[in-house]
Amino acid sequence: MEDLKDLTKVNLKNLDKTFYPQINVTKGQVVEYYIRMAPKLLPIIADRPLVLTRYPDGVEGDKVSFFEKNAPEGTPQWVKTKIIYSSTSKRDVYYIVCNDLDTLIWLANLAALEIHMPFSKIGALDKPDLLFFDVDPEPPATLSDAAEVALLLKDKLLDLGLTPYVKTSGKKGLHVVIPIEPEHTFEVTRAFVHKIGVELAKESDLVVSEFKDTKKPGKVFADYLQNSPLRTMVVPYSLRPTPDATVSAPLEWSEVKKGINPSDYNIFSVVKRSSNPWKDIFEKRCKLEI
8 A cells, every 4th residue: 555655646545444345345446446547537537527426434334425516625736626606506616627647546535436527528518528328227127128228329329420439337227428529509419319319219119218207117218318517427437336346337339238247347357458448539529410
C-alpha cells in the first residue's frame, strides 16, 4: 500500500478498509483498480460533470451510500470543477470534472465506488454528444434477453448509418451508446431514441418502449428517458455496489450473446481484458439525420 501512496499527491486513507466483504476487496484494491483502468476510462469521462455514489463503509457497511453532485468540503484546489446552476435546488452546484489520474484516485479515495456521467460536455451542456439506450430486462427476463434486444437494436442502428457501442450495466442490463455530433437538443435526441424503441417494440414481443410498461414481467424496456440534461449513466469501467464487485464493462459486439453473465465482468476479470472496445468511440461520431 505504501507504493500506492507514492504514486499520487492524494492523501490516501484507510486503504485496508473492506469495501466488498463477500469477496474481501479493500479500499486499496478499489484505488488500484481505478489506476489500472485510467487509460481506458479517462478519455471517455473527460470534460464531463460527474455524479458520484459514495460508500464510506463499503457496500455492506453501516453508513448508508449517498449520491453526490456537489464537490465535498475539503476538495483540493487542483480538482477541476464546473459550476452549474440548479433550478430545482435554486443554487450553484460545483460538479467535479475528472481529466487526470490524480482526480480519479481522489474520487476512489472518497469511496466513490460508482461514477456517473451525463451525455454532454461542459462546453455544450445542452447539446448531447451521445445517444443512450438502457436495455433493461424485467424478471423473469434476464441479461440474455437484454442481449437479444441489444442485437436487434444494433442492426437497426447500423441500418441508419449509426455506430453503436455496448457495455454491461454491471447489474441486470446492457447500455447501448452512439457517439454523435453535438448539434441537437436533448429534446430532439430523446425523441429519436424513443422512436427507435417504439419501432423495436413493434418488431419484437419481448420489447416495451413506454415508461408505464417498465415493470411488465418478462419484458425488456428500451429506456430513452435518461437522454435529458444532466441525467446520467454509470461510466464505462465503473464499479457497481454488488456483492461480487461487478463492473459496467465495455464489450465487443461479438460478446453480446445468450448466456452472458454480469458477474463475469468484475474487479478481477476486467483488468485482465486486453481489448479496449470503446477506444475510438469519439472518432466515430455520427451525424444524426432528423
